[in-house]
Amino acid sequence: MTVNGPVDADEMGVTLIHEHILVDFIGADSISEIQWNNGEVERVALPYLRQLKGLGCQTFIECTPSYLGRDPLLLKALSHSTGLNILTNTGYYGAGDNKFIPRFAFDETADQIADRWSEEWTNGIEGSGVKPGFIKIGVGTENLSEFHKKLVTAAARTHLKTGLTIVSHTGLSTPAFEQLEILHAEGVAPEAFVWTHAQNEKDLNTHVKAARLGAWISLDGINDDNYEDYFKMINNLKENKLLNRVLLSHDAGWYHPGEKDGGNFRGYSALFEKLIPLLRKEKFTENEIHQLLVVNPAEAFTVRVRKIN
Numbered sequence: 001m002t003v004n005g006p007v008d009a010d011e012m013g014v015t016l017i018h019e020h021i022l023v024d025f026i027g028a029d030s031i032s033e034i035q036w037n038n039g040e041v042e043r044v045a046l047p048y049l050r051q052l053k054g055l056g057c058q059t060f061i062e063c064t065p066s067y068l069g070r071d072p073l074l075l076k077a078l079s080h081s082t083g084l085n086i087l088t089n090t091g092y093y094g095a096g097d098n099k100f101i102p103r104f105a106f107d108e109t110a111d112q113i114a115d116r117w118s119e120e121w122t123n124g125i126e127g128s129g130v131k132p133g134f135i136k137i138g139v140g141t142e143n144l145s146e147f148h149k150k151l152v153t154a155a156a157r158t159h160l161k162t163g164l165t166i167v168s169h170t171g172l173s174t175p176a177f178e179q180l181e182i183l184h185a186e187g188v189a190p191e192a193f194v195w196t197h198a199q200n201e202k203d204l205n206t207h208v209k210a211a212r213l214g215a216w217i218s219l220d221g222i223n224d225d226n227y228e229d230y231f232k233m234i235n236n237l238k239e240n241k242l243l244n245r246v247l248l249s250h251d252a253g254w255y256h257p258g259e260k261d262g263g264n265f266r267g268y269s270a271l272f273e274k275l276i277p278l279l280r281k282e283k284f285t286e287n288e289i290h291q292l293l294v295v296n297p298a299e300a301f302t303v304r305v306r307k308i309n
C-alpha cells in the first residue's frame, strides 16, 4: 500500500525498506507541521531521491512515525515528482523514553490504540486519504516496559485486522524476542515482524535464531564506512541458508526542521555503490542480490494477515 494506493507486490522492484525524508525530534508535546515548509523539504530531498531512482530503486519505504514528522501529503508530492513508490505508516514510537508518544496513549487500552491505527488503514491518515503501508512502533533497548508491551499488543491486534506488517525499532535481541513472544500469544506469526536495527545486536547467533522463527532481520544502517560489517552479517545469514529473511536499507536522509536548509542530509547510495559491488566480489549471485533487494521486500510488505497455524 503506497501513498498513492495499492500496487502489486511484484511491481515494487528494488526497494529500500527503511529510510526517512523528514524527522523532527522535538517531541509529541510540541510537534507541528508549522515547523516545516513542504516546498522547501521537497527542494532539499528531491536531488537525493532522483539519484536513488537513477541507481535503480523503485520503492522507498519511509519510516518516520506519527509525532516525529510523518507527513503523508509531503510523501505524496515527492512520489509524484520522482515516480518512486513511497510507503508511510501507522503506529507510535516508544523508543526515546516515550518522548514521541501522545499523552492519551498512556491511558488507553491496547484495543483502543489498535482501533486508532486500524482507523487510519480504513479511512486514511488525518484526512489526507493516504493509507499506511505498514505499522511502525519503537521500543526501548532492555526488557520491555509495561507500556511498550501494550504498544506491541496493539500492533499485533492491528496486524490481525489489517494485514499490515509490524516494523519495530528494536536494536538488541532481548526486546526482539520479547516482542515475538507477545505476537505469539496474540496469534501473529513471526513473518509479520521486522526486527528493525538488528545490526545493533552483536551476537549474530540471535539473528539466525530469529530468522529461523520466521522474523525479518532488518540490517538498515548501511553507509560508506560500515558496509563491510554488513557484508559479514549478511554472509552469516547466507551460510545459515537464511538469506530469504534479510532486509537491507540505510536509515538515511533527512530534513531536520529548525536547522538551516534542513541540516545534514545523508544520501541513499551506499548500498548500491559500496555494498552490492562487495557482495558481487564475494561471489553472491545475481539471484541472491535480487532476493535481497526485490523478493524479500515484496514478501515482507505484502499486506496479508499472518497468523500462527
Ligand SMILES: [Zn+2]
Binding pocket: 018, 019, 020, 063, 251
Ligand atoms: Zn529510522
